[in-house]
Amino acid sequence: MFGCEWDDETEEVNGIRQDGYDGEDFIVFDLKTETWIAPKQQAVITKHKWDNNKAQIAQYKHYLTQICPEWLKKYLNYGRSSLLRTETHSQFTHIFSHSPSSPVSCHATGFYPDRAMMFWRKDGEELHEDVDLGEILPNHDGSFQMSADLDLSSVPAEDWRRYDCVFQLSGMEDDIFTKLDKNPVYIYIIAAVVVLALVLLAVIGVLVYRKKKGERLKQKDCLISFSVFRF
The missing domain is CATH 1.20.5 (Single alpha-helices involved in coiled-coils or other helix-helix interfaces)
Structure with missing residues (x-):
């Protein structure tokens, strides 16, 4: 395993280069002393051999202090829009159904980050039965979407108003509550x-x-x- 660290404030650079065997450290390169450390007795012979290979040590030092930090800064710049992205609220939360006999779906999209929760409630109490919680999926713009389906096939239409959908996003102070209307929007009607x-x-x-x-x-x-x- 090898890699590097770069402090964007102090510009300090540090690198690691180590080998393991059977899940345990075998030999580690110390960048500061430019020598090898042998945690295991079995690695002492390799340590002495590699300590005498000055060309290899110079190559590792150059990579860990020059090449690796350059790539690190380059990839950081490439991913800046995602890595430094701030939290955003859900842009669109609504309830719909594919048909009168299909489960009612609560859908939220346009939120970031992906640390979010969604659940259905009845009279203020969270429901666990007849609820199918979907996965959090990415959108093309880097935001996310999720949905939760509720089976109301055995619930009279006049009781639907007792249900609501709750969406919670990490970092957002207030939850988003969406009341279930007696007549939810049907996708097939809109499509028609x-x-x-x-x-x-x-x-x-x-x-x-x-x-x-x-x-x-x-x-x-x-x-x-x-x-x-x-x-």
């Missing part, structure tokens, strides 16, 4: 409306196109007739 709207727009576009095309043809016929009459 969107498709219908697109079809309607397409039909209108075709009619407008045909109308304009017909007007151009009439104008062209008028010009031809006028030209024939003129000659």
Whole structure:
């Protein structure tokens, strides 16, 4: 195992280079003294041999104090937007269902970091039964999303108002509470409306196109007739 450390305030650099065997340290390179340390008696012979290899020691020292810190700073700069990212609240929390017979899903997205919790409550008490908690998944912009499904197939519609979804994000003072409406939004209805709207727009576009095309043809016929009459 080898690696390096860099203090961005003091600019101090430190490196490690060690070998192990069967889960235990075998021999370790001391960067300050530029010698090898043998934690095990079996490594003493190797220590003396490697201590006399000055070219190898110089190579390790150059790598641990020069090359490795340069790569460390480069990767730190590459990941700065993620590593130094501050906490953000959930941008969108809502409740929906795929169909009237499907479980009701509480969904939160756009939050950071991924240390978050979500659960369903009934009359203020957390529920454990009939709840399917999904995994925290990444979004394309580096934020995260999660959802929790609740099976209400045996619950009368008039009792749905007793349920709510709670979203908790690490570092956020207040929790987000989303009350379950008696009529949650159904995805398939929204999809049908969107498709219908697109079809309607397409039909209108075709009619407008045909109308304009017909007007151009009439104008062209008028010009031809006028030209024939003129000659």
